[in-house]
Amino acid sequence: MLNVEYGIGSKTFKSEDYLGNIESTLTAFYPDAAGTLKLYIAPVDRKEKDGEHFLSATLIFPHPSEKDKDTHIRRKGAFDNMFDTFKQVIKAQIKQLSCEHAYITMTDGFGTPYRDGTGRCKHCELETRNVIPADNAKPFYLINTTFNGAYVAQFDWPENIRVSAGGTSIPSGKAFFEAYPTVRGIGTFIRGASTTIPEAEKIAFEKYNRYLSCKSHDWERTVNGMHRTDGCATCKHCGMFSSKALPPETLCMVCNAPTKQTWLDGHICTRHYFDLPIQTRLNQELSEGWKDDVNGMARGRDAEFDWVHEEKQFLLESRLHEHFYEKLGEEKYDIHRDYIQSIGFRFTTNIRMHLFKLGVWDNFNEYHDTSMNNPGIQAFFAYLSEQSPAIIEHMSGTSKEDGIDWSLVPGKYKGADV
Numbered sequence: 001m002l003n004v005e006y007g008i009g010s011k012t013f014k015s016e017d018y019l020g021n022i023e024s025t026l027t028a029f030y031p032d033a034a035g036t037l038k039l040y041i042a043p044v045d046r047k048e049k050d051g052e053h054f055l056s057a058t059l060i061f062p063h064p065s066e067k068d069k070d071t072h073i074r075r076k077g078a079f080d081n082m083f084d085t086f087k088q089v090i091k092a093q094i095k096q097l098s099c100e101h102a103y104i105t106m107t108d109g110f111g112t113p114y115r116d117g118t119g120r121c122k123h124c125e126l127e128t129r130n131v132i133p134a135d136n137a138k139p140f141y142l143i144n145t146t147f148n149g150a151y152v153a154q155f156d157w158p159e160n161i162r163v164s165a166g167g168t169s170i171p172s173g174k175a176f177f178e179a180y181p182t183v184r185g186i187g188t189f190i191r192g193a194s195t196t197i198p199e200a201e202k203i204a205f206e207k208y209n210r211y212l213s214c215k216s217h218d219w220e221r222t223v224n225g226m227h228r229t230d231g232c233a234t235c236k237h238c239g240m241f242s243s244k245a246l247p248p249e250t251l252c253m254v255c256n257a258p259t260k261q262t263w264l265d266g267h268i269c270t271r272h273y274f275d276l277p278i279q280t281r282l283n284q285e286l287s288e289g290w291k292d293d294v295n296g297m298a299r300g301r302d303a304e305f306d307w308v309h310e311e312k313q314f315l316l317e318s319r320l321h322e323h324f325y326e327k328l329g330e331e332k333y334d335i336h337r338d339y340i341q342s343i344g345f346r347f348t349t350n351i352r353m354h355l356f357k358l359g360v361w362d363n364f365n366e367y368h369d370t371s372m373n374n375p376g377i378q379a380f381f382a383y384l385s386e387q388s389p390a391i392i393e394h395m396s397g398t399s400k401e402d403g404i405d406w407s408l409v410p411g412k413y414k415g416a417d418v
Contacts, residue, residue: 002026002033002090006040006359026086033090035061035070041079053079059089063096065128071096092125099124103131108142110198112152115140148175151197155205157181160394162339165197177201183211187335188242207239214238219245230260244335270330278318285314309363312370316351316377317344320384327388336395343391346404351380 004023019039026033040056056076063071073092077085103119106127117134120127141153145166153163158181167175177192177200188211192204217240219233233245248260252269259269264284273281286307324340325333333340352358355376356368364370370377387404 002030002035002037004037004039006038022082022086025083026090030090030094033059033093035059035093037086037089039082055079055082055085057082057085057089059093061093063126063128065101065126071126071128096121096124096126099126101126103128105132108152109149110151110196112154112198114142114152116142145197148197153177154198154201157205157208165201167197175200177204179204179208181208183208183240184217186217186240186242186245188240210238211235211240214240217245221246221249231258243338270325270334274322274325278315281318282311282314286310306363308366312364312368313348316348316370317341319372319381320344320347323381323384323388327392339395343404347380347384351377355380 002023004019004026006019022039023037026037036059038058038060040058041053054076055078056074058072058074060070060072065071073089073096075085075088075092077088099121100123101121102123104122106114106118106120108114114132115135115138117130117132118127119129119131138156139159141157141163143151143153143163143165145151148165148167151165153165157163157179161182162180163178165175165177174193175195175197177197179190181188181190190204190207190211192200192202192207194200194203214235214237216237217235218237219242220236221228221233223232223234223241229249230243231246231248232241232243234241235245247258248267249258250260250267251257252259252272253263253266254272255269257269259267261268261270261273263273321340321344324336324343328336351370352362352364356364358364372378372381391404
């Protein structure tokens with residue numbers, strides 16, 4: 001049986017009836033097709049929401065050759081010709097299920113070979129792992145991008161760092177490559193930008209080597225012509241930037257410890273921030289968020305400030321931050337705060353998607369029970385606790401992935417469905 005769903009970002013594009021019509025039409029033409037067909041529909045230019053749209057369709061199904069994961073078949077096409085794209089996906093599935101496979105080394109869109117043993121059948125294009133001898137001589141980074149497909153990092157980046165890459169569908173746009181390595185114990189952010197991802201990676205890796213070659217970093221608080229009091233600094237010799245190179249010049253209003261976290265008209269350290277009642281923290285967050293919205297700075301939102309959504313979002317993220325503060329302690333929490341913030345975004349996004357069946361950009365409303373009285377919310381925090389050791393290992397650089405799959409939560413814990 002074929003099931004059609006919206007992928008991340010497309011939930012609010014059309015109604016559920018629209019999906020049902022697609023599903024019934026495809027089932028009539030291809031009664032043997034099976035799996036979940038996820039549709040991603042978005043403007044080619046996000047600034048022109050009423051302009052041309054592109055479509056990405058991914059069919060997800062269990063293939064006999066894949067023992068521990070589902071097979072994904074993805075095709076892109078024009079929104080106006082969506083059924084041609086659907087037909088390509090379903091015909092590819094039929095071909096894969098009846099093929100006698102002969103595997104060759106998998107390559108990305110730029111011809112760089114995978115080194116993890118992934119192969120592609122030369123007859124039906126089935127992609128599967130452990131069918132080609134793996135090359136473990138250096139770290140392997142595979143990055144999935146929205147507009148450029150899979151990309152294999154080409155340079156010798158160190159193990160267990162975060163990397164990302166991408167481009168744009170706009171012809172005048174630039175591709176980028178980003179890495180978050182540590183250089184002699186100091187974390188840094190490196191970005192390269194060019195016309196293609198490989199060229200952008202080359203620029204980023206040249207920066208990384210320049211930082212490594214620097215004999216002794218000499219930090220100055222002037223960054224891009226501005227004096228920074230928050231600990232951010234650049235090296236006078238190699239240009240390396242770090243947000244934690246120097247202690248902040250600003251001090252906690254309670255204990256005078258160096259801290260960059262703002263509070264009211266001053267600053268507050270992490271320990272004394274979490275000592276504050278959560279309602280006090282919430283009121284200040286909402287007040288600051290509303291001011292930013294009035295001044296046109298509220299996270300790029302087009303809509304007015306949504307008090308209900310922001311309150312529910314903040315309370316969920318605060319519980320997550322408190323969880324990691326208790327696990328890590330103040331010093332390590334401060335080091336990994338930015339990464340914990342990214343986990344918080346994924347955490348609340350997946351609660352909206354998997355618990356309340358919302359789109360990734362849809363807001364909570366007054367009917368969504370995000371309190372700890374909700375068994376579904378309890379389930380998400382139980383899964384967070386279960387996965388915390390792996391997440392902390394990933395933070396410390398001892399593992400490449402954090403192992404989180406939030407979509408497992410509704411089926412893993414009894415009573416998690418709302």
